[in-house]
Amino acid sequence: MTDSRRRDFTPSMKLRNQRLLQDVDCPRAGPLNVAFILLEHFSMPAFTTALDALVTANLLREMPFYRMQTYGVTGGSVRSDLGIDIMVGGELAELLHAQVDLVVVCGGYRVRLETLPTLNEALRRAAQHDCRLGSLWNGSYFLAEAGVMEGHTCTIHPENVALFSETFPQLELSCAPLVVEGARFTSASAGSALDMMLEAMRQRLGDDLARSVEEILACDRPAQPCAWHVEQQLPVPDSHLPEALRTILTLMSSNLEEPLSMSEMSRYVTLSRRQIERLFTRHLDTTPSRHYLELRLTRARQLLTQGNASITEVTLACGFVSTTHFSHCFRDYFGMSPSRARQRS
Template structure:
């Protein structure tokens, strides 16, 4: 394949934004990791959905699903959450073949009746023997500890249940951290830490790049504690030098009519070579390639999220013609804009 026909790859952070739309290279596909959630009565809905949100968002970043999950109750009937909302489940824990899972989580809540259950204990112990990673949300790790599956492990759980765990399971190393991962045991202490716990699990499975992509998609949720703070962009990253942030802001503000590099250099009082060094050091890309990736990412969003014509999108994103836009789009995503829109609708 000649250099001019070689597919382009994203160098910058835009690779995370576009990961799910990139053409799969070769035959290598990630193995889907299978997770089960045992929903105890009055389980914490917020803890459960926080953990699942991370998994579902991870799947959005891949052409093939990174995770599958199923919900289970003890007898297969609906599980009532702490909000009084009944949740349909995939099946009964008693009927579960644990060999069909890679991880199994027990989801508790503030009002969950914490009573030893022989069938639950036996199923959890079987899962432990089969080598599954086991975890607890809120106070779910207490049920794992009662089954003897947390002895010699660090774990955490909701403060309301700490005394009971210390009294009944002295071999468990109780942590005060919001979440803990110790080898093949995972636990979190409450609703707010469930998302962070699952992100840490995903990081072990697929690396930091996938986690950054998830955090980018879910970033709006993190801003709620500071309502006056604007939503973050790359240009607003305080860890970047002011000069580089000024260049990035100019690029983001001039997509329809892209600025030339000499013009950008003059506007920020830097030489072109100085700008190239900043991009190489902090963005791991060249200024021109970053600018193109910024525009092609915006074009992809408009293409798949609006009914604007391809010609209008090409103009809005600074491409000199629909032909130029189509060539660039195919270079990055392996399909033409027309094919991409048809695939999305299909």
């Protein structure tokens, strides 16, 4: 049960801690069904990057946002570009009767660009039922082959541009790594696969969830099993902020174990306490003390959930005067005790 005194993190720091908070604002309950069609020699990095976005989203709430299913042309196993065989959950014929929100065709460098009648039928049926369609690497070739890209710009891996242009001269092809147009999403490489899934996530579930997933995948790093002194992963000050404010934010991030006083920071940037408070209010919509506390709690969350430090060690590493004070602050923001947070992780 959450504490009645629970406080909300300021928006930027809430994103950093969303994994434990598990209270993402979302316009619909879900879960949404996503089908990945794996073609022989599909790009494993592109597929796993796209899949990771959905798996990570599911970590942010007890009820999953997504259900994922994999399909192959004939079922059984499909060989990836890395030579690793992946067992799929079903064959394309089964997809014809499935209720799906998004279908993603997973291509790859050595995927043969050919006509696959069952795939064409599955994609056409999905389009007729207002299903969203996406592709990875050269998967857009198969979307075009099925006739579901009329009126849409798309992209494809550079190696396949010549064949695509010759085969589908009526379609507009972009050189961008990612093209999103309404219910069509095409990605040209593993590097843009994450962005594609984040855009698909924004459409259905909102920007809050997509930004939270992006923060986790871009910033969080696993700790060594026996190490408690995890390298802190805290936000880099926005380059558009005033230089004095960026300096203060860097000072705070660099001094979590022994927090600086306002007078110390004031002397360092040659600004008065009131001037510093105005900077935080105007640009971050918070106070210096609250931001500093949230930074320390963020680091505490990382240490608790990524390592095996004791509560006392975390207390000292994050600049709290006692374990009691630390536990109270942690509960106020996360709605649970530090020990409970570790168990949930």
